[in-house]
Amino acid sequence: MKKLILSLAILASTFTACTSSDDNSSAQPVTGEITGPITVDKTYPLGTYTLKGIVKINAGVTVTFDAGSTITCDKITGDNALVVLNGGKLIINGTSALPVVFTEKSGIPGSWGGIIVYGDAPIKAIGGVTTSTSEDGNALPYGGTNPTHNGGSLNYVRVEYAGAKLADGTKENNGFTFYSCGSGTTLDHLVSYKGADDGYEFFGGTVSMTNAISYGNYDDAFDWQDGWQGQNNSNWYALQVTKGNFGMEIECSNNNNAFWPKVTNVTLKRAAGCTPEVAGDIQVDAFQFKKEGNGDFSNVIVDGYGNYTEGANVYQGAAVKIQDATTNTNQVNGSKIKLTNVKISNTTQTNPVGATGAISVSLPSGQFTTSTTATGASLTTGAWSTVGGVNLIQ
Secondary structure, eight states: OHHHHHHHHHHHHHHHHHHHHHHHHSOOOEEEEEOSOBOSOEEEOSEEEEEOSEEEEOTTOEEEEOTTOEEEEOGGGSOOEEEEOTTOEEEEEOOSSSOEEEEETTOOTTSBOOEEEEOOOOOOOGGGOSOEEOSSSSOOEEOOSOTTOOOEEEEEEEEESBOOOOTTOSSOOOSEEEESOOTTSEEEEEEEESOSSOSEEEESOOOOOEEEEEESOSSOSEEEESOOOOOOEEEEEEEEOSBOOOSEEEEOTTOOOSOOOEEEEEEEEEOTTOBOSSTTOOOOOSEEEETTOOEEEEEEEEEOOOEEEETTEEEEOBSEEEOSHHHIIIIITTTOEEEEEEEEESOSBOSOEESSTTOOOOOOTTSEEEOSOOOOOOOOOSGGGEETTEESOO
16 A cells, blocks of 8 residues: 555656646747847847847858747937848748847837848949948948858848938948848848838849838838849838838949849839928839839739829829930830739829930830739738738738
């Protein structure tokens, strides 16, 4: 009997210990501060973090964020940004239900520098040079000969309230900024929310982006220069509210070229009452091509680029505008600009036009086609695309 009682006691003790261990094994959110430079591999588990300063991920270093984390910075503490230097990697493992959110305490657009990634993929900057210096305040070189550069994998990431200048930068930063990133970099299910500059900007490179939302950014929803040539882009969605310039600002830094990016499934929307970012600087078109910009776009929805009135002047929004004569001659007439299966609504000028009457735009046969059946971006909603209970895909 004593042996039986002892055996039962041991069994009960073992069962209780296992139950306690199982309860404690569940991953618990953590808190912490993120500062830089980051010089060794680091994984940030599910948690709530404060990002302080211009945090740089050094070359040879991989930084990983687990799903569901929130990273907050505070503009009162000074300049803040997350910068991946060439050779470093940022791995963000968000999910639809558990995105990784980078935000700023005040909730005011233009309060921090967003996520900036550097690579050494090819570029063609002003003057045809293959390397240049960033305008983000870091003043770092970018450009190279590595088209497959890998700066990491960004999945289900939202950046909020970015667009600040860093240090003495010549330009505001964007929600996401990619300097000569290569095709080995993964950009999927990203949201740029209420920034003071562009939602996304590419400075050359070969990286592609899929399933991207640009919501309420003050400048352009999507922007690129320096010969960006990503080929596998799809499902881009933009809604410009309150303030906003072009849906897409497309240029190639005055370099005529034989390459261009391709984007399928595009939705560009401008809400009623949305005004240009700066009074007197009228930029209210869906697609703007300038400085030898080009591209191939298919299955496109353009909606809401109608008239804008400022003072006694009425400005007519356009689905497609060609800003300068050189772009018209080399890119339009050279069949390097192509928009097919385009559905246009609530937009004043439905045919491609020039910025002035001196620019007569006529895309070659088959380079611009409209339809009533285009579907635009096809995105699945979830926590990743919802802010404050509002679905960003409208």
